[in-house]
Amino acid sequence: MAVTLKDIAQAVGKSVSTVSSALNDYEDVSQETKELVRRVAREMGYMPNIAAQRLRRKRTDTLGWILPTFGPRFSDPFFSELLAGIGNESALNGFDLLVSTHAPGPDEDEAYRRMVSGRRVDGLLVVRTRSNDLRIAFLAEQGFPFVAFGRTQQDFDFPYVDEDGVSGMNLVIQHLIDLGHRRIAFIAAPPDLMFATYRLAGFRGTMERNGLPLDESLIVLGDLTQHTGHQAAGELLDRPDRPTAIAACNDLMALGAMAAAQERGLIVGQDVAITGFDDIPLAQHSHPALTTLHQPIYRIGRMICDMLIKCIRGESLPERHVLLQPSLVVRRSSGG
Amino acid sequence: MAVTLKDIAQAVGKSVSTVSSALNDYEDVSQETKELVRRVAREMGYMPNIAAQRLRRKRTDTLGWILPTFGPRFSDPFFSELLAGIGNESALNGFDLLVSTHAPGPDEDEAYRRMVSGRRVDGLLVVRTRSNDLRIAFLAEQGFPFVAFGRTQQDFDFPYVDEDGVSGMNLVIQHLIDLGHRRIAFIAAPPDLMFATYRLAGFRGTMERNGLPLDESLIVLGDLTQHTGHQAAGELLDRPDRPTAIAACNDLMALGAMAAAQERGLIVGQDVAITGFDDIPLAQHSHPALTTLHQPIYRIGRMICDMLIKCIRGESLPERHVLLQPSLVVRRSSGG
DNA sequence: TTGAAAGCGCTAACAA
């Protein structure tokens, strides 16, 4: 059916290995032969059988990414933007991208094992790191190439890119304090997620540094969706001693919180300040536009992908640990 | 390094072919041997080398999906939900999912050619169909298995799932008319996209059936992002003879349109009605909540994936063409 | 019920 090296060899009257060498642009083939082979290959519509290449070369030229999905209505603009970055960068380097979806949980490592032991991919991308991350422990133990978006609290070394959630949250909380807010609520995220921990720490630290009392009941837990942001803000705003500002751990929850405030007749940015984190495209086009911390999501996707490819190729990384500083984007929702 | 069939064969004192047959649960191996082989395989941590399997079996057990991404800030909640459906369904059937990103355009078919000719995948998923869709023409011509989300205007047959955009848009426009609206604007999407054409046709048809004049200047083109929804609605609302209702071709643009109205001090659902299409999770948590047409996005992902796997396996499809009826979800943004 | 042998399409060491 499909054209193979053998067919080309026959057509040009050379051996299979010569054809292979010519196509791989090896030194020890005459320029003439190379050109002839390449021309004929193109004419015949040759495409290498990648299964055969993989078997022989013992590499797949494929990257793996296991997306942590939470239930069927998983719909996070953050991830689609990250995917765009990862997809483009891997394509640029001739790598395929194998994506698999899996809810976080105990049988999650099954998915990782499958990727690693089946030699389906040459390396893995890990996102949403957790303080004690079994996926990372597994990969490190196996000596399998991977790059993480996020740090952990395990005490071994691995390559990662992360944003500085502490200083990011510091910027936005300080911004609120400078605007005169004293009672600031925080919509937190599951504490096993590292970035949630950092952002919460940033909140606590900034409050403390400014000598502001920390009312623990003003820290409410969400799950990163607009739904829980909506709920959490509703509860906060229905209290008699309601906060004057609400900082959410991410944009999606902040957007939900804005809706909750508006349903109660409050003017966001005036009666109550609301802030997010991530700067997804929607943040700019909500009403009022959302004050948040900008993360170069697309660029992060490209970075972790690029680092992983370098690891796989055995090249050394210029920076094994990258910590990005999020920048504060002040819009109307904070009243600033 | 890794455990192979040969290692197991050695360990149990049988031949490689017997071990292979045992592991594949063939008839002609004794029960004893099967159990022995399986136990030892598990103990040794055997995982088949899929490159070798693929080379031999001449199939990849992999599905491909080329995501149409538009620029770096590609961030569409619709796609992440679709991905969740596709990912889960393919995993359930033992298929891997190869994802690649590519902007729509002339060199897009390169990406399709790569997937097909390199035999990287057994079948492809095509989304965002266009009226004259070269990707579909190519795949059909190659006789390569694929399932589309959306129809085309080409006159050959292929399996697809689609939503009935005409009747969907009909529902929501009729809803607006029933509320008393006469000057209804429409934020359209690029007309080469089939779904955009259907939705626009639904708008035109409903207006006409109700004997309402169609002011062509009230039809503005967007690109499906909240950004252009924002812009388009801004222009519409700044006109002296501004519309009393704006129907957007999708939710993201509707969300942008709502922000534009609110920036102008208008109360959405009262001073101006705004509607969307898709019912992404954000639609429910915007303020006011968005009147829109519900599509079972996750389920659509599972359906097209399931259909594709059936095609690959040579099973016949119970329904080769599925047309889903979107349901109207009336929320506050339409004032209904 | 089992095993020997062939070969999927490719690469790479080595010989010519």
Next chain:
DNA sequence: TTGTTAGCGCTTTCAA
């Protein structure tokens, strides 16, 4: 500069 040979790990006749 080119060709011969071997073999990656697996499946699948076919013969024993």
